[in-house]
Amino acid sequence: MKLLTHNMLSCHIKNVRNGYPFLIEVVKVSEHEADFDPDFLKHIFPRINWPAFLQGAQSLGCREGLPEEAAESMLEDEGFLKRFHHALLEVFLEEGSLVCPETGRKFPVTKGIPNMLLNEDEC
Amino acid sequence: MGKGERPEHMAPPDIFYNEDEARKYTTNSRMINIQSTLTERALELLALPQDGLPRLLLDLGCGSGLSGEALSEAGQVWVGLDISAAMLDVAHEREVEGDLVLGDLGHGLPLRPGSFDGAISISAVQWLCNADRAGHDPRKRMKRFFETLYMSLRRGARAVLQIYPENHKQAEMLVAAAMKVGFSGGLVVDYPHSTRAKKYFLVLMVGTSISVPTAKGLDGGEPEDEEEEAAAEHVQVAGRDRNKRRRTGSGKGDGKGREWVLRKKEQMRKKGYDIAPDSKYTARKRKRVV
Ligand SMILES: C[S@@+](CC[C@H](N)C(=O)[O-])C[C@H]1O[C@@H](n2cnc3c(N)ncnc32)[C@H](O)[C@@H]1O
Numbered sequence: 001m002k003l004l005t006h007n008m009l010s011c012h013i014k015n016v017r018n019g020y021p022f023l024i025e026v027v028k029v030s031e032h033e034a035d036f037d038p039d040f041l042k043h044i045f046p047r048i049n050w051p052a053f054l055q056g057a058q059s060l061g062c063r064e065g066l067p068e069e070a071a072e073s074m075l076e077d078e079g080f081l082k083r084f085h086h087a088l089l090e091v092f093l094e095e096g097s098l099v100c101p102e103t104g105r106k107f108p109v110t111k112g113i114p115n116m117l118l119n120e121d122e123c
Numbered sequence: 124m125g126k127g128e129r130p131e132h133m134a135p136p137d138i139f140y141n142e143d144e145a146r147k148y149t150t151n152s153r154m155i156n157i158q159s160t161l162t163e164r165a166l167e168l169l170a171l172p173q174d175g176l177p178r179l180l181l182d183l184g185c186g187s188g189l190s191g192e193a194l195s196e197a198g199q200v201w202v203g204l205d206i207s208a209a210m211l212d213v214a215h216e217r218e219v220e221g222d223l224v225l226g227d228l229g230h231g232l233p234l235r236p237g238s239f240d241g242a243i244s245i246s247a248v249q250w251l252c253n254a255d256r257a258g259h260d261p262r263k264r265m266k267r268f269f270e271t272l273y274m275s276l277r278r279g280a281r282a283v284l285q286i287y288p289e290n291h292k293q294a295e296m297l298v299a300a301a302m303k304v305g306f307s308g309g310l311v312v313d314y315p316h317s318t319r320a321k322k323y324f325l326v327l328m329v330g331t332s333i334s335v336p337t338a339k340g341l342d343g344g345e346p347e348d349e350e351e352e353a354a355a356e357h358v359q360v361a362g363r364d365r366n367k368r369r370r371t372g373s374g375k376g377d378g379k380g381r382e383w384v385l386r387k388k389e390q391m392r393k394k395g396y397d398i399a400p401d402s403k404y405t406a407r408k409r410k411r412v413v
Binding site: 001002004005007008009010011012020037039040043044047049111112113114115116117118120123 | 175179208212215223224226229231233234
């Protein structure tokens with residue numbers, strides 16, 4: 001699971017109000033190269049919840065070089081784009097868990113796939 | 124497809140799409156053609172701006188990634204969700220580009236508002252019309268699915284869901300459920316006059332109400348090029364394959380029966396999957412709402 005996906009996931013347990021962002025518990029992280037596409041990065045940037053992204057990057061160990069706050073103007077900086085690209089699309093949570101910030105419910109991640117199935121009493 | 128041959132009648136999706144089925148499904152070149160043709164048509168109906176920019180899309184019921192691969196080929200970025208761990212395992216092995224999530228559409232999508240530029244679903248959403256477990260209420264599951272889908276899309280975005288409804292009523296029930304949560308749009312039926320080529324696409328829009336796109340083959344025509352021909356044969360091929368397996372499988376010709384399902388469930392449990400306990404409902408004839 002990429003941090004791009006982590007940024008979009010939110011806990012869907014019934015009646016949970018503050019299910020975003022998931023905390024990440026890491027067992028294994030991997031890296032795979034992805035095509036560098038500045039156009040896509042610029043397209044998606046305004047939608048990225050930056051604090052959630054930083055929190056995720058911190059957990060996956062790729063926080064370094066990412067600014068505390070992000071502004072649209074940084075997209076002109078190639079160096080920033082490269083680091084953003086790397087953390088967003090090239091670092092993967094392989095094994096671990098996503099933890100709902102409200103309930104503490106853990107959703108296991110195996111082979112990079114988060115298991116978001118709910119129990120009957122959660123839906 | 125005749126009665127009793129639909130996968131939706133045989134077992135819940137996470138049981139039906141087991142390891143065997145997932146592998147067979149994904150290596151069948153005919154199936155690959157059909158699913159990518161359907162995906163290309165869905166993309167056409169999604170009507171993304173033609174500016175060469177990759178969009179972030181959802182693939183709902185992504186399975187082993189056949190539809191997703193067609194999205195990648197079209198230069199799109201995607202996240203896929205499916206209820207079958209076996210299908211997702213095959214997708215993972217094949218190193219598809221999209222991220223994968225194990226989830227049940229009927230539980231609603233675990234997504235934050237306004238996160239996606241569009242959604243497609245190929246041959247999956249008709250499963251929501253069945254009550255697969257004790258306590259399943261198809262109407263409630265559809266509502267949950269559509270309301271969370273609506274929320275997860277950006278304004279002006281579309282969702283195109285290709286479905287195999289059992290009858291027109293099922294299709295209409297899905298449309299009604301979608302409209303109720305705020306979507307506009309409706310059903311596009313390609314080749315409506317052809318029993319073989321007929322294809323249903325639910326075309327849904329968020330926050331705009333432009334008219335529903337035009338279907339293909341309204342003049343009574345049939346698909347012309349080879350790939351569409353393949354898509355046209357989907358139903359028959361699927362029926363034939365299944366008949367064959369049935370005959371060779373149990374030897375009794377009554378499909379994957381209760382015993383088979385119980386065995387499968389036990390196997391899945393041993394592998395550590397969280398499988399519903401067996402009950403009198405297990406592998407019973409599936410109840411449908413319409
Ligand atoms: C015919 S396959 C299509 C897979 C893929 N879209 C393709 O084009 O190859 C249908 C898929 O829908 C999935 N499915 C059925 N019901 C589902 C549900 N309630 N939630 C998520 N996925 C579901 C099945 O597990 C299966 O992988």
